[in-house]
Amino acid sequence: MVGQIKEMIEKIVEQKCAGNDIIKSSIKVKIILKGVMVDNYTTISEDNPEIIEKLKSIAKDMDISI
Amino acid sequence: MAIKTAYSSNKNEKEAVIELKQKIYDNNNKLIIFFASSSFNQKKLNSEMLKAFPRTTIIGCSTAGELVSSKMLVNSIVAMSISKDIVDDVKAVLVDNIKEQNNVKKAFLALEKYYNIKMGEMDPAKHVGIILTDGLSGAEEKLMETIGDLTNITFIGGAAGDDLKFKQTFVYLDGISYSNTAVLAVMHVPKGFDVIKTQSFDVLKKKLVVTKADEKNRQVLEFNNKPAVEEYARQLGIKSDKIADVFMHNPVGLMAEKEPYVRSPQKVLDTKICFYCNIKEGSDLFILASRDIVKDTKKAVETKLKAINGCEGMINFHCILRTLELNQKKQSKKYAKIFEKIPMIGFSTYGEEYVGHINQTSTILVFKRIG
Numbered sequence: 256m257v258g259q260i261k262e263m264i265e266k267i268v269e270q271k272c273a274g275n276d277i278i279k280s281s282i283k284v285k286i287i288l289k290g291v292m293v294d295n296y297t298t299i300s301e302d303n304p305e306i307i308e309k310l311k312s313i314a315k316d317m318d319i320s321i
Numbered sequence: 322m323a324i325k326t327a328y329s330s331n332k333n334e335k336e337a338v339i340e341l342k343q344k345i346y347d348n349n350n351k352l353i354i355f356f357a358s359s360s361f362n363q364k365k366l367n368s369e370m371l372k373a374f375p376r377t378t379i380i381g382c383s384t385a386g387e388l389v390s391s392k393m394l395v396n397s398i399v400a401m402s403i404s405k406d407i408v409d410d411v412k413a414v415l416v417d418n419i420k421e422q423n424n425v426k427k428a429f430l431a432l433e434k435y436y437n438i439k440m441g442e443m444d445p446a447k448h449v450g451i452i453l454t455d456g457l458s459g460a461e462e463k464l465m466e467t468i469g470d471l472t473n474i475t476f477i478g479g480a481a482g483d484d485l486k487f488k489q490t491f492v493y494l495d496g497i498s499y500s501n502t503a504v505l506a507v508m509h510v511p512k513g514f515d516v517i518k519t520q521s522f523d524v525l526k527k528k529l530v531v532t533k534a535d536e537k538n539r540q541v542l543e544f545n546n547k548p549a550v551e552e553y554a555r556q557l558g559i560k561s562d563k564i565a566d567v568f569m570h571n572p573v574g575l576m577a578e579k580e581p582y583v584r585s586p587q588k589v590l591d592t593k594i595c596f597y598c599n600i601k602e603g604s605d606l607f608i609l610a611s612r613d614i615v616k617d618t619k620k621a622v623e624t625k626l627k628a629i630n631g632c633e634g635m636i637n638f639h640c641i642l643r644t645l646e647l648n649q650k651k652q653s654k655k656y657a658k659i660f661e662k663i664p665m666i667g668f669s670t671y672g673e674e675y676v677g678h679i680n681q682t683s684t685i686l687v688f689k690r691i692g
Contacts, residue, residue, distance in 0.1 A: 271473070272473070275445070275473070277445070277446070278445055278473050280578050281473075281475070281676055282473075283577065283578060284577040284578055284582070284676045284677070285466075285469045285470075285676060285677070287575065287576075287577040287582075288466070288469075288575070288577070288582065288601075288676065288677040289466065289601065290601030290602065290603050290604055291603075292603070292604070292605050294576075295605070305603075306603075316466075316467075316470040317470045318441070318470070318471075
């Protein structure tokens with residue numbers, strides 16, 4: 256399946272910012288600082304199991320369900 | 322005045338604090354922030370501050386140099402009092418044993434109890450946190466990461482210094498100094514605040530993908546699947562044995578939302594490069610080239626003040642590497658002059674905190690006008 260990483264990133268950002276668009280940017284920065292280059296992934300990016308696991312871990316740390 | 326600042330270069334702790342009190346004491350004070358050279362007796366200094374300001378929350382830390390409106394100082398103390406008109410509530414807590422443990426959650430429980438709000442639910446427009454950490458702990462990343470996981474409010478601050486001795490740094494809370502500790506102070510700022518993050522670099526089109534890293538020890542082993550030193554040098558077109566000479570002017574940046582989050586190389590260790598901050602494996606870094614710190618900072622400050630119609634005051638967490646570069650280029654006075662009409666204190670840090678732990682940056686907390 257392609258595009259899963261982008262979808263996961265978007266879910267994390269949406270849930271974490273809870274409608275507050277002003278903090279969307281800082282949430283993306285937090286994900287980048289954790290080692291996931293968010294801008295590298297599109298809807299047609301191949302899935303990378305390592306990154307997917309990293310995002311699952313990030314979601315868990317942020318107490319988010321994706 | 323809602324914010325007052327002062328400084329003293331008096332070597333006697335008691336006399337220095339008397340000088341500060343004369344300039345910044347006010348019955349309306351809600352918070353005192355001070356930054357002090359490690360040349361002072363930290364215990365004595367803090368004790369005197371508590372005597373001088375007994376009914377106010379007092380936070381601060383030791384430094385590698387101090388800043389106040391129109392001056393860059395050494396061996397001095399700078400202090401700021403903030404009135405209830407700007408910060409109408411504040412709670413400061415300690416995070417202890419930061420080298421060995423991660424006690425952010427425990428500290429956050431105390432903040433939540435005080436404010437009666439979950440940290441995850443605090444309004445990021447009206448609450449801001451200051452973080453001051455032991456600058457020799459190596460714990461800044463894990464603290465900032467956990468803070469970022471648990472709350473959306475901005476935490477901004479710096480790592481304490483010790484005048485480049487690299488022996489022991491201190492953070493301060495309510496009259497006591499601590500090492501291996503961080504201070505978190507969450508403020509309610511009803512009239513609002515803003516942040517300036519400024520770093521003076523051009524981003525070069527020279528990409529270094531971190532293909533192998535020892536994250537815990539802040540070391541990169543390989544860039545682009547080649548030994549780190551060799552690849553860094555190759556990208557810059559210089560010999561490997563020369564790269565340490567260019568570290569200050571050519572650090573690397575992690576690009577996030579079109580801005581570099583600077584990662585400064587510290588030293589070479591065989592074929593590895595040690596950094597002043599954590600580098601995650603898989604990160605895309607870009608080599609940076611330094612620009613004029615004074616020009617860029619002046620522009621950043623003026624742009625921000627224009628956008629928010631002035632301010633009541635600023636706190637400047639300013640990297641020691643920037644201070645050293647300014648000294649080297651004899652630009653310290655010009656840098657200080659940027660802030661001459663702004664109530665400002667700050668210090669030369671061993672690292673800056675804003676979203677994460679960063680280097681060679683000024684992260685500045687700006688208190689908006691109250692009327």
